[in-house]
Amino acid sequence: MIADPIAQGLARGWNAHDASTFDRDRDIEADVAIVGTGAGGGTTAEILANAGLRVVLIEEGPLRSSRDFHMLEREAYPQLYQESAGRRTKDKGIVILQGRAVGGSTTVNWTSSFRTPPETLEYWREHFGLDDYTQAELLPWFERMERRLSIHPWDEPPNPNNTALARGARALGIPTAVIPRNVRGCYNLGYCGMGCPTNAKQSMLVTTIPAALDRGAILISRARAQRFHLDGERVAMLECAALEADGLRPGPHTIRVRARTFVAAGGAINNPALLLRSGVPNPYGMLGRRTFLHPTVVGAAIMPEVIAAYSGAPQSIYSDHFLHTAPLDGPIGYKLEVPPLHPILLATTTPGFGTVHAQLMEAMPNLHVIIALMRDGFHPQSVGGTVGLRSDGTPLLDYPISPYVWDGARRALKSMAQIQFAAGARMVLPVHENATPAASLDEALRQIDALPMEILRAKVVSAHVMGGCAMGADPHTSVIDGTGRHHQLENLYVFDGSAFPTSLGANPQLSIYGMVARNASRLAGVVPAPAKP
Amino acid sequence: MLLALGGCAAVGNNREMLHAIARVMLRGALPDTPQSLDAAVQGVEIAIAALPPAVQGEIGQLFGLLEFPITRRFLAGVGPWSHASDAEIAAFLQTWRTSNTALLRSGYAALHQLVMAGWYGNAMSWPRIGYPGPPRIA
Numbered sequence: 062m063i064a065d066p067i068a069q070g071l072a073r074g075w076n077a078h079d080a081s082t083f084d085r086d087r088d089i090e091a092d093v094a095i096v097g098t099g100a101g102g103g104t105t106a107e108i109l110a111n112a113g114l115r116v117v118l119i120e121e122g123p124l125r126s127s128r129d130f131h132m133l134e135r136e137a138y139p140q141l142y143q144e145s146a147g148r149r150t151k152d153k154g155i156v157i158l159q160g161r162a163v164g165g166s167t168t169v170n171w172t173s174s175f176r177t178p179p180e181t182l183e184y185w186r187e188h189f190g191l192d193d194y195t196q197a198e199l200l201p202w203f204e205r206m207e208r209r210l211s212i213h214p215w216d217e218p219p220n221p222n223n224t225a226l227a228r229g230a231r232a233l234g235i236p237t238a239v240i241p242r243n244v245r246g247c248y249n250l251g252y253c254g255m256g257c258p259t260n261a262k263q264s265m266l267v268t269t270i271p272a273a274l275d276r277g278a279i280l281i282s283r284a285r286a287q288r289f290h291l292d293g294e295r296v297a298m299l300e301c302a303a304l305e306a307d308g309l310r311p312g313p314h315t316i317r318v319r320a321r322t323f324v325a326a327g328g329a330i331n332n333p334a335l336l337l338r339s340g341v342p343n344p345y346g347m348l349g350r351r352t353f354l355h356p357t358v359v360g361a362a363i364m365p366e367v368i369a370a371y372s373g374a375p376q377s378i379y380s381d382h383f384l385h386t387a388p389l390d391g392p393i394g395y396k397l398e399v400p401p402l403h404p405i406l407l408a409t410t411t412p413g414f415g416t417v418h419a420q421l422m423e424a425m426p427n428l429h430v431i432i433a434l435m436r437d438g439f440h441p442q443s444v445g446g447t448v449g450l451r452s453d454g455t456p457l458l459d460y461p462i463s464p465y466v467w468d469g470a471r472r473a474l475k476s477m478a479q480i481q482f483a484a485g486a487r488m489v490l491p492v493h494e495n496a497t498p499a500a501s502l503d504e505a506l507r508q509i510d511a512l513p514m515e516i517l518r519a520k521v522v523s524a525h526v527m528g529g530c531a532m533g534a535d536p537h538t539s540v541i542d543g544t545g546r547h548h549q550l551e552n553l554y555v556f557d558g559s560a561f562p563t564s565l566g567a568n569p570q571l572s573i574y575g576m577v578a579r580n581a582s583r584l585a586g587v588v589p590a591p592a593k594p
Numbered sequence: 595m596l597l598a599l600g601g602c603a604a605v606g607n608n609r610e611m612l613h614a615i616a617r618v619m620l621r622g623a624l625p626d627t628p629q630s631l632d633a634a635v636q637g638v639e640i641a642i643a644a645l646p647p648a649v650q651g652e653i654g655q656l657f658g659l660l661e662f663p664i665t666r667r668f669l670a671g672v673g674p675w676s677h678a679s680d681a682e683i684a685a686f687l688q689t690w691r692t693s694n695t696a697l698l699r700s701g702y703a704a705l706h707q708l709v710m711a712g713w714y715g716n717a718m719s720w721p722r723i724g725y726p727g728p729p730r731i732a
Contacts, residue, residue: 135715415620418623419623425724453647
């Protein structure tokens with residue numbers, strides 16, 4: 062029997078509430094109110110609670126735990142993801158995987174943990190005036206969070222899906238490396254994306270949030286942060302809607318949270334939307350702008366051997382080779398990794414329908430898939446997307462894919478095909494509605510050259526939403542400063558991936574942990590000491 | 595304009611249409627039993643019910659277009675779903691899938707996503723694709 066730290070904590074009397082059960086309005090007072098419980102909100106909550114501050118966490122998703130994680134996509138996607146793991150950009154061209162539960166995306170991510178690439182920090186210093194975002198400044202914070210979350214290079218053999226990436230790359234002289242993961246006592250099951258059933262993944266759900274709750278923090282789940290109420294240059298109150306039992310619609314009850322300091326950590330789509338709904342000062346129109354995705358294209362291959370990509374640690378090998386073949390601000394570079402394959406994820410990503418689709422699905426045990434995550438935001442033709450609001454106030458990301466990014470998509474599909482044939486693939490299928498399985502590299506490359514690079518033909522996905530509340534020294538080109546504080550509101554901080562002024566070129570969780578640990582620790586010294594009772 | 599029109603059409607029980615579309619989209623994947631198609635359509639309905647209201651509204655508009663006789667005929671080229679042949683439906687799906695109009699491709703993408711999620715979330719679909727299902731935790 063796996064111990065369930067959430068069930069244990071609730072039994073100990075945690076101050077945790079499901080707002081969908083509220084039968085009246087609530088008023089809550091705290092020193093700090095945090096919106097969101099993912100990498101940013103969780104890290105912030107632990108640090109501030111340890112500093113003796115009264116913390117309240119607001120989360121739109123439900124509180125679920127290992128006993129609920131049955132490794133079933135049909136349960137996990139509607140319960141734990143934004144829009145049932147089918148969130149799309151405005152023109153429907155990009156499918157976005159983003160968490161929506163206590164723990165945020167850390168509850169459902171695939172555990173890859175990279176420090177921020179040095180060249181990304183250098184670019185931020187040069188272009189956004191973030192002078193103290195140096196490797197030396199951040200190193201102790203990364204090390205601290207690596208210790209806290211047991212982040213270490215995966216020391217088991219990679220599963221066959223990752224092995225194929227390593228093998229193909231090696232045959233071509235392309236370097237690969239082992240991915241650091243935030244796991245402790247991992248069972249190597251392969252179901253990280255549906256919530257870790259063994260609590261081996263050191264997500265916010267089982268680390269920082271329980272620690273904060275043990276220190277008396279308040280957690281309100283299934284509560285949607287609707288708007289900040291402003292009083293001059295300060296946020297006075299956060300108004301939240303208790304959701305209905307379905308977890309989808311705002312119900313009749315309101316939760317009013319009064320605090321001295323407010324932290325927005327709802328992710329890079331929901332954060333800008335919350336600030337837009339609140340009518341916060343936005344003098345230079347930067348709010349919601351420069352939202353980045355690591356737009357990702359997909360290359361599938363049928364291998365002679367069984368791959369069983371549904372089994373084993375999903376991501377353990379990567380290559381940054383194609384991030385380094387051109388300058389940072391040259392043609393777009395891409396990171397190569399592999400995804401886990403489970404039936405819904407595979408079936409919805411596989412192009413075509415009818416017998417063509419069914420036959421590809423039957424190849425599932427032998428399917429090997431690589432993904433190429435493009436590093437957006439470092440070039441004049443890669444300005445990212447813009448978060449706006451639908452008529453019902455919910456967020457919508459408009460992310461047009463520029464020809465500059467499409468050029469990278471085409472190059473990435475070729476790189477993946479080359480690696481897959483070098484790894485021994487029998488057939489390679491660039492994931493695109495117009496492509497057909499190719500039996501030779503020549504055939505694959507010819508096909509890829511001719512593919513129309515357009516949305517809803519090429520499959521483009523994202524699991525890394527960044528930006529929209531960009532930090533920077535100059536208020537004309539950013540929303541918050543390097544400490545995370547809003548340029549115009551003195552007690553509003555943004556502590557999560559929405560603060561990044563570009564994408565990262567690496568899976569974001571450790572960058573968020575490290576930078577937020579630093580900024581939240583500074584805030585712990587800035588927030589006025591709690592009033593004596 | 596078309597979407598607005600679709601939004602006005604009666605949306606409610608779309609089961610006949612979903613049966614027809616799923617039957618063709620899942621050709622070669624469904625076991626040869628009527629229960630399997632029913633299960634796929636039920637999976638689609640469950641998937642839709644879990645989506646946010648704004649997305650459900652968009653799907654309602656799409657279904658409205660595909661149910662309302664004039665838009666169905668004009669945009670999908672098929673008659674009443676109860677009489678549509680597999681060939682007609684496949685031609686409609688192929689036309690939308692490969693259309694030069696991104697809006698039609700997005701309609702196809704929505705149908706594809708719903709039908710595939712509706713069926714492949716169901717353990718009945720797994721034997722054919724060699725997926726063993728979740729492991730037992732020792």
